[in-house]
Amino acid sequence: MPETTMRHGTVSRAENATPGKTQAAGSDCGTGDPCAVPELSQAVHDFLKALAGPGRQQIMLLFAHGAELSVGQVAERAGIGQSTASQQLALLRRGGIVTSRRDGKEVLYRGDRERVTRTLADLHTYLNFCC
Template sequence: MPDSTAADVTADTAPPGQDTHVQQCSAAADEADRSAADLAVAELSPAAGAFLRALASPVRQRILLLFARGAELSVGQVAERAGIGQPRASEQLAELKRGGVLTSRKAGKVTWYRADRQAAAAALADLQAYLKHCC
């Protein structure tokens, strides 16, 4: 007797229409697997969400431009150059830091901020994967 595959056996022994049901179940399982994979990309990563929030403000966008070409600035310098008060500059810098756009280092009593290119690139990659999936 020649070798039979499971599909041959199902087709030979199943009542009429049951092999169609098996195919439908298999297709549904494949769709469920794809849906699970889609959900993994369907949501922005927390880092990408924080990145977008950080860039949502025109004031923060202006501040970010101050860090072009590797500039490292203190809160006071940012406040002066952006034309805002020091408390507001501090709040905006904190949001940019949470968004992975800036990083900081302490030197004595002064905190120095600079662009965090690596974290920004990672957030952009997450965002790009999300956009490729949905658009």
């Protein structure tokens, strides 16, 4: 079984466990049976990384109320260079905070409310278990 090292110990992925869950080695959660604990998905990790940058937080606000913007518009409104805006938007897209679509030669970005909602629900489940 592959192992994942966590901050407070080692957990092993259970062969019959629910996807997105791990079984804590030697833990029974007081029931006598192995305890399935939630595991943060790569999507949640990417989401948290995207949220961590103050510049990205500022960019996120540009998409309030359903705004759809090009890289150039984001750069102009955020007061940053176009390549910086493009890099920041790529991290926001990878984190599931914005989505993009092509309109001719232009790529337009907008907030991805559905994906943010799903990711926050996963994070909520994890935090409810541990905290």
